[in-house]
Amino acid sequence: MSASAVYVLDLKGKVLICRNYRGDVDMSEVEHFMPILMEKEEEGTLSPILAHGGVRFMWIKHNNLYLVATSKKNACVSLVFSFLYKVVQVFSEYFKELEEESIRDNFVIIYELLDELMDFGYPQTTDSKILQEYITQEGHKLETGAPRPPATVTNAVSWRSEGIKYRKNEVFLDVIESVNLLVSANGNVLRSEIVGSIKMRVFLSGMPELRLGLNDKVLFDNTGRGKSKSVELEDVKFHQCVRLSRFENDRTISFIPPDGEFELMSYRLNTHVKPLIWIESVIEKHSHSRIEYMIKAKSQFKRRSTANNVEIHIPVPNDADSPKFKTTVGSVKWVPENSEIVWSIKSFPGGKEYLMRAHFGLPSVEAEDKEGKPPISVKFEILPAPNTVKHLTGTTDDKPSGLEFICRSFCGPESCECCCQGSRFCNLGLTEERLEIY
Incomplete structure (x- = not known):
């Protein structure tokens, strides 16, 4: 069992657009969603699934919107959440920025998309490239008789159209x-x-079959090769x-790719x-009247590599003021709304x-907070040098004339002393990659 209805709400809980798929849940039930969400948020028990009576609300937040699915039956929760994220992806590809204004400007198209994305509560056609073939942002002419879906919807390869050249x-x-x-x-x-x-960008004619081989740990264990260059891929x-x-048989990624990206x-x-x-930091407080920071950043990777767009976020007290900075390179900015310097x-x-050295005044005298x-x-980001493909074969006359490899790595926001591993082509084996066109 899947969703009974899907809603798009603004930050105040007002319904912008909705679609009732099964009719077994009163559409007014969504009025209870926002009060329950605010109550759970205040209690610190907020979860992605909320309940009111016998109705379950499964929700996600994107920018200034809430996407909510309701169900009265025993729904497959993972399927519903996957569908909601797919809705966000499809809407974003249609409207570029998915926010309240784009919803209000595209009611007609959104209703058409919701009708095609789900049927009677079950996900149907969720590939944006297929949807764009017959749901456009232009006006539709009235046609007599039942409209016929494009052939790609019913093809075995529904994600790629025929006749591409x-x-x-x-x-x-x-x-x-x-x-x-x-x-x-x-x-x-x-x-x-x-x-x-x-990620791939494919500009190939016809119905090409690609094969991509990785030095996955399971493959090497099965073939008896050494483990020194293998990695274990998870999730x-x-x-x-x-x-x-x-893929399960010989760990080869074989596929007929969609057109484009x-x-x-x-x-x-x-x-x-x-x-x-x-990162090394030294913090000194002077009689609760001022505080000084000395931050040292040292790169521990090879000299031929370069880290770009480096941002070091240093938290400071909420009541700090009168900032003074001195640095040997780069620039320093105080962000008082986030209580940090960048x-x-x-x-x-x-x-x-x-x-980098920083000096702040502390106008208020308060006990030192050792927690939190x-x-x-x-x-x-570290951008390694582009790699090339060693093995590229094909049985057709038109073989790809060039392949470009770009690897980018960057850190997550949760680091204390955080690093970025640069080129990891040695782990994935892309220097010995096989990409064959048929």
Whole structure:
């Protein structure tokens, strides 16, 4: 069982648009959603599933909107939440920015999309590329007789249209990895993980079949190869075009790709990561009248690499004022609404060390709060040099003329002394990659 109805609400809980799919839940039940949400939020017990009587509210928040699905039966919660996030993705591709104003400006199109996205409470056509073939932002002419869906909806390969032709066949593949790292005050790594995704831009004619091989740990264990260069991928999620049976058999990612840009897969790596930017801080308070910070940032990666757009967020007391800054590189900005200072460094080469000093006045005298001090966080990007494909074959006359690899890594916001692992092509094996066109 899935959703009975889907609502889009503003921040005050007012219904902007809704669609009743099953008729077994009173549409006025949504009026209880916002009071329950505010009550649970005040109690600190807020959860993604709220209840009123026999009705369950499953909700997500996006910008200044709430997307809410209701159900009276025993619904598959994971399916409902996946559908709500898919609705956000489809609306965003149609309207670029999904917010209250874009909802008000596109009522007609949204109703059409809701009718196609779900039927009688069950997800139906959720691929935005297919939806864009017959739901456009232009006016629709009235047609007599039952409209016929495009052939791609009922095809075995519903995500790709037939008859696509390009003068020049090209495939672009981006590997984007973000590193989340939490380090204690004494320098011990408490938690580290790598969250990655492989995104592709495909401009190929016809119905090409691609095969992508990774040096996954399971593959090497099965083939008896060494484990020194293998990694264990966890929480792997594939695009619907991937043949899962083929992947289970020989760990080869075989697929007929959609046309244009899409995310082929996402994954997570539980691995130990060495901090690439090390932060040391010295904080001195003087008679509760002023406070001084000395922050040292040191890059611990190779000199040939460079970290770009480095931001070091340093928390300061809520009542701090009269800031004074001095730094050897970059700029420092005080953000009083967030009670922090942000040290920005546009380019941070490997093997370098920089220093920043900050001075604040403390007008109010209060007891020192030893609990609840937020950590220092670091965000940055490292762009490695592009790699090439060693093996590229094809049986058709038009083979891709070039492939471009871009890898970007950046930190999450939850780090104390946070690092970014740079190029991880050695982990994914993209320097020995196979991408074959048929």
